[in-house]
Amino acid sequence: MVTVKGGEVRELLHYTYLGVTLTTKLSFTEHLERKERQAFIAVIHSIWSEYLQRTILKTALKIFEMRVAPTSTSTAFLMPETIRWGIASAGKISNDFVTALKTLPKSEHVVLAVGARNLNDAKEFATKHGIERAYGSYDDIYADSEIDIIYVGTINTAHFSVVMKALEQKKNVVVEKPMAMDLKETELLIACARNNKVFLMEGIWSRCHPAYEYIRSAVSAGEDGPLGEVVRVDACYGSNSRRDRVWKKELGGSGVLDIGIYNIQLALMVLGRSASSGSSPNGDRSTLVPPTQVLSTGCLTSEDENGVDMATSTILTFPGNKYASLTTDLRARLSNEAVIVGTKGCIRLHKPFHSPNQITVNDEVKDFIPQDPLALQGSYNFTNGYFFRYEAQHVRQCLLNGLKESPLLPLDETLLIAKLMEDIRRAAGMKID
Amino acid sequence: MVTVKGGEVRELLHYTYLGVTLTTKLSFTEHLERKERQAFIAVIHSIWSEYLQRTILKTALKIFEMRVAPTSTSTAFLMPETIRWGIASAGKISNDFVTALKTLPKSEHVVLAVGARNLNDAKEFATKHGIERAYGSYDDIYADSEIDIIYVGTINTAHFSVVMKALEQKKNVVVEKPMAMDLKETELLIACARNNKVFLMEGIWSRCHPAYEYIRSAVSAGEDGPLGEVVRVDACYGSNSRRDRVWKKELGGSGVLDIGIYNIQLALMVLGRSASSGSSPNGDRSTLVPPTQVLSTGCLTSEDENGVDMATSTILTFPGNKYASLTTDLRARLSNEAVIVGTKGCIRLHKPFHSPNQITVNDEVKDFIPQDPLALQGSYNFTNGYFFRYEAQHVRQCLLNGLKESPLLPLDETLLIAKLMEDIRRAAGMKID
Numbered sequence: 051m052v053t054v055k056g057g058e059v060r061e062l063l064h065y066t067y068l069g070v071t072l073t074t075k076l077s078f079t080e081h082l083e084r085k086e087r088q089a090f091i092a093v094i095h096s097i098w099s100e101y102l103q104r105t106i107l108k109t110a111l112k113i114f115e116m117r118v119a120p121t122s123t124s125t126a127f128l129m130p131e132t133i134r135w136g137i138a139s140a141g142k143i144s145n146d147f148v149t150a151l152k153t154l155p156k157s158e159h160v161v162l163a164v165g166a167r168n169l170n171d172a173k174e175f176a177t178k179h180g181i182e183r184a185y186g187s188y189d190d191i192y193a194d195s196e197i198d199i200i201y202v203g204t205i206n207t208a209h210f211s212v213v214m215k216a217l218e219q220k221k222n223v224v225v226e227k228p229m230a231m232d233l234k235e236t237e238l239l240i241a242c243a244r245n246n247k248v249f250l251m252e253g254i255w256s257r258c259h260p261a262y263e264y265i266r267s268a269v270s271a272g273e274d275g276p277l278g279e280v281v282r283v284d285a286c287y288g289s290n291s292r293r294d295r296v297w298k299k300e301l302g303g304s305g306v307l308d309i310g311i312y313n314i315q316l317a318l319m320v321l322g323r324s325a326s327s328g329s330s331p332n333g334d335r336s337t338l339v340p341p342t343q344v345l346s347t348g349c350l351t352s353e354d355e356n357g358v359d360m361a362t363s364t365i366l367t368f369p370g371n372k373y374a375s376l377t378t379d380l381r382a383r384l385s386n387e388a389v390i391v392g393t394k395g396c397i398r399l400h401k402p403f404h405s406p407n408q409i410t411v412n413d414e415v416k417d418f419i420p421q422d423p424l425a426l427q428g429s430y431n432f433t434n435g436y437f438f439r440y441e442a443q444h445v446r447q448c449l450l451n452g453l454k455e456s457p458l459l460p461l462d463e464t465l466l467i468a469k470l471m472e473d474i475r476r477a478a479g480m481k482i483d
Numbered sequence: 484m485v486t487v488k489g490g491e492v493r494e495l496l497h498y499t500y501l502g503v504t505l506t507t508k509l510s511f512t513e514h515l516e517r518k519e520r521q522a523f524i525a526v527i528h529s530i531w532s533e534y535l536q537r538t539i540l541k542t543a544l545k546i547f548e549m550r551v552a553p554t555s556t557s558t559a560f561l562m563p564e565t566i567r568w569g570i571a572s573a574g575k576i577s578n579d580f581v582t583a584l585k586t587l588p589k590s591e592h593v594v595l596a597v598g599a600r601n602l603n604d605a606k607e608f609a610t611k612h613g614i615e616r617a618y619g620s621y622d623d624i625y626a627d628s629e630i631d632i633i634y635v636g637t638i639n640t641a642h643f644s645v646v647m648k649a650l651e652q653k654k655n656v657v658v659e660k661p662m663a664m665d666l667k668e669t670e671l672l673i674a675c676a677r678n679n680k681v682f683l684m685e686g687i688w689s690r691c692h693p694a695y696e697y698i699r700s701a702v703s704a705g706e707d708g709p710l711g712e713v714v715r716v717d718a719c720y721g722s723n724s725r726r727d728r729v730w731k732k733e734l735g736g737s738g739v740l741d742i743g744i745y746n747i748q749l750a751l752m753v754l755g756r757s758a759s760s761g762s763s764p765n766g767d768r769s770t771l772v773p774p775t776q777v778l779s780t781g782c783l784t785s786e787d788e789n790g791v792d793m794a795t796s797t798i799l800t801f802p803g804n805k806y807a808s809l810t811t812d813l814r815a816r817l818s819n820e821a822v823i824v825g826t827k828g829c830i831r832l833h834k835p836f837h838s839p840n841q842i843t844v845n846d847e848v849k850d851f852i853p854q855d856p857l858a859l860q861g862s863y864n865f866t867n868g869y870f871f872r873y874e875a876q877h878v879r880q881c882l883l884n885g886l887k888e889s890p891l892l893p894l895d896e897t898l899l900i901a902k903l904m905e906d907i908r909r910a911a912g913m914k915i916d
Contacts (some may be wrong), residue, residue: 281794281815284719290826343779345796349804361572361714363778363806364797371782372794375719375808382714382824385831391815393723398818 096377133159133446136187138212139164140175142431143226144203148179148318149428152440159442164171180422188212199249199449202226205295206302210235212256213250217242224445227469228307229464232482236468240461249454250461251445254315256404257458258440261418262319265390265397268411276411278394283320285313285403286377288361288384294359296358297351301356306471308479310362310378312404313388314470317341317366317374318463320390338462341366341374344470348478351380359478366426368468372394405434419479498513499786500584563863566592566879569630569654571645572620572817573599573608575864576659577636581612582861583871592875598624608697621645625652632882633683635659639735643668646683646910649677655682657878661740661904662897664914669901682887683894684878687748691835691873695752698823701844702753709844713825716753718746718836719810721817729791730784736791738781739911740902743795743811745837746821747903750774750799750807753823771895773801774807778901781911784813792911799903809907831894838867 101165138145151159161181166172169186194266199222202212208228216223243250262462268275287309295301296308323336346364351357366374388403395412407419425436455461570577584592594614599605602619609617632655635645643663649656662685663669676683701708718743728734729741756769779797784790799807821836828845840852860867888894
């Protein structure tokens with residue numbers, strides 16, 4: 051049962067939003083895109099808080115959840131567009147995510163709060179980014195009822211506990227990759243999200259990158275596309291920054307967890323999908339196809355016999371004699387490029403392939419730097435940090451559509467990635483309990 | 484016992500060649516390089532046949548053999564410089580090799596004869612290239628006593644019998660890669676060459692390419708060089724020419740034998756050497772280090788269940804946590820580049836990496852197109868065919884120095900390559916008896 055402004059709402063067939071008549075038969079975004087351009091204009095000229103109370107968002111989301119799985123007792127109400135983010139951790143990656151969020155319209159994204167283990171860090175971060183609320187613990191973020199979704203940017207070893215507590219508080223979560231330190235932790239988090247019916251996504255931003263959208267489309271076009279039938283993916287990622295946390299086991303260091311995950315996700319996106327009804331490999335209508343064989347070798351950091359996976363080489367075999375060659379190295383800067391090869395052509399993802407400004411399709415260079423000049427103004431810690439905006443936009447669309455997982459990176463795929471990372475790290479000598 | 488112009492020669496301490504006094508304590512090339520620059524000038528201005536009888540070459544070679552393993556009964560005589568080539572097969576690759584030979588000084592290389600299974604083919608080839616003798620069989624080449632060395636450019640399946648017969652006739656041989664169809668054949672050929680004390684080399688021209696010479700030097704420089712310690716080699720070679728002989732089992736088709744061999748030899752050259760006395764990995768003073776592990780997978784051509792290896796993916800592990808990722812594919816055009824990665828930098832071998840015009844060392848592009856404008860004038864079937872000149876020059880130096888195998892590609896390494904090719908093809912499903 052939902053009440054709005056004191057009145058009880060059982061079922062609505064149409065309703066008014068910002069003076070525009072909408073119907074429950076279409077989602078809000080469908081109205082925007084297909085029917086009611088006026089609604090879009092109205093949103094642009096409004097400040098959401100003048101019209102709506104913040105708590106309405108959740109009510110509205112429930113309505114659109116029901117649109118995804120409609121029932122006869124559908125309840126509808128107007129649909130605010132603004133997603134209110136809480137940020138867990140005031141570290142480098144959180145800085146980049148928030149910087150990207152601020153380049154998007156305020157009517158779509160607001161960073162409402164940041165929490166850190168240390169209140170001063172949170173306050174400093176909040177001041178820098180103009181964030182309303184600063185908390186001296188992650189717990190305060192989970193407890194803030196006005197936060198719609200939490201972005202978790204802690205170090206890898208903290209992901210599990212932070213995400214678990216957030217999910218238990220029925221918060222939606224995007225957690226930086228890797229979702230957790232191993233397969234077992236990943237399974238527990240996913241089970242918790244499903245039990246609590248909240249949105250959970252591993253924040254592999256590449257999947258939301260427009261170049262990757264182009265690639266999915268080129269791959270799924272098959273013989274009609276620029277690649278023909280895709281038979282290979284080669285990806286390598288290596289850096290040589292020995293003082294980095296990546297080398298430290300106590301900070302969750304690991305070549306595979308930190309950078310090798312990008313190789314794996316690309317291989318799975320391109321070769322690990324079978325379109326079950328002739329559709330694109332966008333996730334929504336395709337089936338996940340795990341590799342049939344994993345050949346892998348590697349080694350641990352030599353400084354410490356109980357170290358982290360330093361270098362790995364992996365071959366994944368997929369049905370239909372398709373292969374992925376994946377390389378990760380913490381000793382040396384590799385080309386950090388990836389190549390997708392088909393019978394008719396190939397795509398080269400330029401450095402850094404997980405977040406490229408350009409790709410080359412056969413001999414044609416395609417640019418993917420955001421057109422919006424605002425997007426390029428922020429100061430980022432990580433290369434091409436502005437591409438975080440696409441992850442934020444995608445997550446927002448998922449929430450607006452009432453989804454509990456991202457079609458671009460479903461939770462079963464996150465599980466498969468976690469399993470492959472464990473296989474590869476074990477082959478390199480890691481003991482994972 | 485050696486006779487020259489009717490006179491018996493037992494021992495010489497010094498002798499005169501083209502009016503220049505030489506000593507038996509130094510090889511002819513050492514004279515050229517270090518002591519007697521006049522000799523070089525004299526050679527340039529001479530036509531060897533005006534001064535020497537052709538049969539003298541063999542006598543001279545024996546002398547320099549003895550320099551390699553000196554005895555008290557050393558016999559010395561003057562050293563002619565011209566190598567007289569016989570060509571077995573009038574096919575595409577022979578065309579390229581001969582075209583390259585013709586761009587070198589006639590005082591150094593002469594193509595004396597060509598033999599083919601069909602006399603008309605041999606005659607046509609001889610006419611095209613201005614070759615004195617055309618034979619309607621390979622047997623006639625083996626029997627021609629004036630030929631110093633035979634270049635074997637037949638299809639792969641014929642290598643074994645042609646090379647074996649040539650060696651049995653005590654002919655020196657350079658045979659196009661692969662030396663033979665499998666490890667067993669390769670072992671037999673190498674044993675025969677050693678028994679007959681003749682020169683034998685697998686014609687992997689890359690090894691003689693000046694870019695590869697640069698790479699050996701950069702790798703062996705270690706921490707002082709542009710790469711630091713080399714930890715990885717990635718190489719991929721793929722083409723999509725389905726009508727090619729490479730797809731036909733009866734013609735010796737095989738992805739690995741035809742193109743994958745280039746990946747393997749690069750990996751071994753860079754990672755498969757241990758300098759036993761601090762010397763360069765040029766072969767002469769280094770030890771061959773086989774990979775400690777071979778992980779490989781692949782598939783056969785689907786048209787024929789008893790087909791050829793169509794696609795392979797391989798990881799070779801070398802001591803010291805060094806890895807090579809090697810990829811071969813007959814279904815798709817791969818990048819055909821290779822990358823050598825060290826802790827300080829990397830070398831990218833541009834397409835086609837087995838015979839590149841350019842390599843990039845860190846961010847610096849280095850050109851290797853032959854400076855001699857004559858070298859670029861010929862018409863070649865294979866990309867950058869002019870680089871054959873370096874193979875011919877290297878072989879000549881080996882012969883002049885009385886070597887029985889090339890220090891750039893010793894016979895034990897050819898054996899190791901043959902073994903790895905067999906391992907990789909077996910992993911792809913090939914049955915090799």
